[in-house]
Amino acid sequence: MARMAIRPIRNEAEYNTALKDIERYFEHEPEPGTLEADRFDLLALVIEDYEDKHWPIETPDPVEAIKFKMEQKGFERADLVGLIGSRSRASEILNRRRHLTIDLIWKLSRKWGIPAESLIKPYKLKSKGATSRRRA
Numbered sequence: 001m002a003r004m005a006i007r008p009i010r011n012e013a014e015y016n017t018a019l020k021d022i023e024r025y026f027e028h029e030p031e032p033g034t035l036e037a038d039r040f041d042l043l044a045l046v047i048e049d050y051e052d053k054h055w056p057i058e059t060p061d062p063v064e065a066i067k068f069k070m071e072q073k074g075f076e077r078a079d080l081v082g083l084i085g086s087r088s089r090a091s092e093i094l095n096r097r098r099h100l101t102i103d104l105i106w107k108l109s110r111k112w113g114i115p116a117e118s119l120i121k122p123y124k125l126k127s128k129g130a131t132s133r134r135r136a
Contacts, residue, residue: 006042009050018047059115061123062100063093069114083107096126 009015022043030036060068070080080090084104092098100108100119109116 006039006046009046015047015050018043018050022047059118059121061121062105062119063096063123065114065118066108066112067094069108069112073112075112083111096123099123099125 007014009018022040025036025040025043030040059065066080069075070077077087077090077094080094081087084090084093084107089098093100093104105116105119108114108119
């Protein structure tokens with residue numbers, strides 16, 4: 001069966017057409033190494049490229065990345081303290097009073113599997129006079 005060549009997606013209409021085209025592969029997965037499997041891979045790439053350009057997903061800031069990993073893995077603050085070595089330093093980092101060091105970025109990336117690019121993103125610290133409000 002003759003198929004239209006896969007091209008970069010340039011607009012919303014082409015994007016919607018590509019989505020409809022790739023949809024059928026989810027019902028009947030092509031055999032790896034076939035022309036149909038190659039076509040699926042190429043469609044997925046051009047769709048992903050279009051989505052990345054038009055609807056980029058922001059990575060979380062470093063503190064949110066750490067909190068997410070802690071929640072995801074069931075880690076407690078004590079686990080972070082064990083990694084950092086200081087309870088006060090862990091508190092300062094989680095409360096945005098201190099930036100991460102290169103050494104800590106390395107440890108979090110290697111030991112907890114947090115992508116380094118999520119940990120090096122700049123973020124603002126809370127000012128010394130700011131206090132957090134508790135919710136009732």
